[in-house]
Amino acid sequence: MAPRHPPTSRIELLQGTLDLIVLQALRWGPCHGYGIVQLIRAQSNNVLQVETGSLYPALQRLLRQRVIATEWGRSDNNRRVRLYRLTPKGRARLTAERSRWQQLTEAIAALMVAPQPEES
């Protein structure tokens, strides 16, 4: 990459990760926005708290990319809510992203366990 281009920005990286996390959360079936937040928090043992200010733009972005779609459904207390679900294209993306994520984490893990120079 030419020096005048900034390195891959933090936000972009986070965005990509957030997209992956959202897709992963929808793997089990359609869910509304609030449910997605709860799911992610529960499945990450309360480590990941997704901000609504990031979630909803991410959902709009994913909708535009046609990897998720919306449908109308009922909430637990029987109110009409908007549900998000994975599209076939989204499923394919999730599979691809997941394997790439695994490669990345494995590579980083390998880096981390490699012999370290003496620390002064």
Next chain:
Amino acid sequence: MSLLGWFTRLRERRTAELADELQMHLDMAQADRIARGESPRDAAANARREFGNVGLVQEVARDEWNGAGLAAERLGQDLRFAVRMLRRAPGFAALGVVTIAIGIGASTAMFSVVQATLIRPLPYPHPEQLVRIEDDLGGIGARDVGMSTPEWHDLQRSGIFTAISPTWFDNNNLTGLSHPQRVGLQIVAPNYFALLGVKPQLGAGFDPADPTPGFNAQAIISDALWKSSFGADPRILGRVVQLDSDSYRIVGVMPRGFQAPARVGEERRTEVWPAFGFAGAPLSEASVISRSSLFPGAIARMAPGLTIADAQRRVDALVQLLRRAYPADYPARSDWRVRLVPLKDIVVGDVRQPLVFLLGAVGLVLLVGCANVANLLLARATTRGREMAVRQALGGAPSRLMRQLLTESIVLSVLGGIAGIALVIAAKGTLVRLIPDTVPRVNDITIDWGVLAFAFLASLVAGAMFGLAPVLHVRGLDVTRVLKLEGRGSTSSRDQQRTRRLLVIGEVALSLVLLSTAGLLVRSFWGLLQVPLGFNPQHVTVVRTRLPYPNEPKEDLYPTPGAEEPFVRDVMRRLRALPGVDDVALGSGAAVPLDHPYQDQTLLRVRIEGDVSHGDQPLLLTGSEVTPEYFRLLGMSLVHGRPFDDFDTGDKPLVAVINEGMARRYWPHDDALGKRVKVSRVATDWTTIVGIVADARTDSLAGVSAPHIYTSLYQQEGKHLAIFLHGTFEIGAIEHAVREQVQAVNSALPVFGAERLSDVVSESLVMRRFSMMLIAVFALTALFLAALGVYGVISCMVSERTHEIGLRLALGADGSDVMRMVMRQGVRLAIAGAAIGLIGAVLVSHAMSSVLVGVSPSDPVTFVLATVLLTVVALAGCYLPARRAIRVDPMVALSS
């Protein structure tokens, strides 16, 4: 707008849905918290805190929506705002729209004519391959002299063309219907229609390979004739009609709107096409094998892939070959050449220059209109300077403000454009009728997509052009300065005032160009009306008839002048007895001054006795046959010798009268009287010149007469006859009366085309009158717009300087001082504009010097008058604001 509306509605719906969804999110979070044991109030507050700024979340989420919708939304905002601003200033909007509507309307109308005549290709397949073949004899200064059958065959064998068809236009008498009728007839080879690539709407047409050397007795008729004379009879094919007593079988009807591609309107409106081989009877054996010209010309289709330059090169080579092979037919002196002309140039040739000229003129009007609207917009920008400054101070990006202003201008121009197009569509019928029929393809004028695209593009460009001025002004806006000018409405900067002055100066300059051009055209036209004609058209009416010229010589009732003479004398005797008629003369068609029907303008081959300067080559001169009364009836004065008399008949020595032009040209140092010439139509006998008539403007009002030779109708027969009647009578009645008398002598003769000679004279100026009127209208429009411009600038100046004027008045200046001060500003603008305009005007007038007659392109009178007129109008534009200035109340002005 509906697409935009759809975008807007979609976006509104999505926004509402998103808001619902976020609300739902909050509700659920709150419900969960309550379920976990929080009090409802804490739950609501905590949920909201956790959620963050709802509006911001919404906005950030919305930013993810696609760009097109966003741009459309912004455009929608700009448009709505623009429409609102225009509505708020209806007077301004109306003035702008009307100005643009006039400019766009006039340009579009002009463009639709140019599109139909000059731009649109001829309506045949591969029109670029079509040419007309013209033969020139450069050595004797003759162009387009016609072609011979052997030349036609040589060209056909050359491989340069896929097909060549001679064309020979004539009139014929169509008989056998309810009444005899004159029809326009174009004699063509059987391959003519195949060459053009047009099939009849009815019937199979000619066999292009028909080898008949003479007439094959087949004819194709036009849609117009089919409808007018045969009642659109669907069973017309195979019907036999009589043309000049010869029988033809109708084998086709051409489609509606088909016109013969030819130079002259009359030939374009051809009604009958007989097929002829140009190599057999009724042509004599000798004329078919002769290489001297036989028919007037030919059209051809070049072989595919040849450019006209390639084809011309190969034709030149062929011509060189032929000149060497037949030195007796093509002496080096005569310099025979064959020239290819694109067929489209033939059809539109005469009108290209005036139309392009008019399009340019109308473009100037549009420019003046644009300058005017730019001025209006600038004036408004001045009053809106504060608004712009406030919006900038509040964070409106200059780019957004500029886009906003540009949108306003373009809305204005598009509205103007739409109004202009509506104007053209509404007035199209009237406008088309104003166009003289010398303009070809007038029927093809349509407001098609091309024209609409032109109008739309022109309005966009105009909008962008006049919109630029206020837009650039926003960029240079000094926010602080404007905001500091508390309460004062005006905020125009020095820059802006300079721009406005420059615009007005430009307007004045362009107007002067148009005005002086119009002035020169008017003077030139006026001069032509005043020119001594050399004949007197007053109380003279021309009615035409035509003697048949059958292919079968035995059918010809009038084969010799001697056979025709009793007919002529009988007709004259009968017509002289009509009430109101005090003199009658007959002549051939070419004897009608200023109206030479194409087929009558046959060039005569004349040999002068003892003249060696031209060798064996005869001269080509225009000539006509007339009865003795002709010169007297038309008031043409004889300068030498005698006119014809009743005894100059077929059995007497042949005599001729020539015009001074001919005498000057061929006997410059000698008396032409008594000299002898040979006129081609008579085989052997010498013709003696017995009289010389004064030059008359019989060819064109604009030019001195070409050499012309008159012979006696009793000695040389003429088939196309013009009957000249002197007296006072009603024109419709006289045509009817003449028809009765002529048909009492021969019931098979058509009588048609009654015209007052004075109308013929003014008709000959029709294209000039058309251009002159249009340019004059354009010039007056520009003048009016320029006056408006001056008015706008000066009144703006007055209102800006109210304070100063009040001060001056308070300090003792009187009204006339203030008046002078204001007027001086206006005069300065007018003079600066006029100075620039004069340079442009002189350039333009020299470029069009070829159309000016009797007036110099730098005619001082015209330029002075135009400048004076412009200055006076500009001063009138200043007067109103100046009056306002002297009425300023010092107390009010100073306290405000």
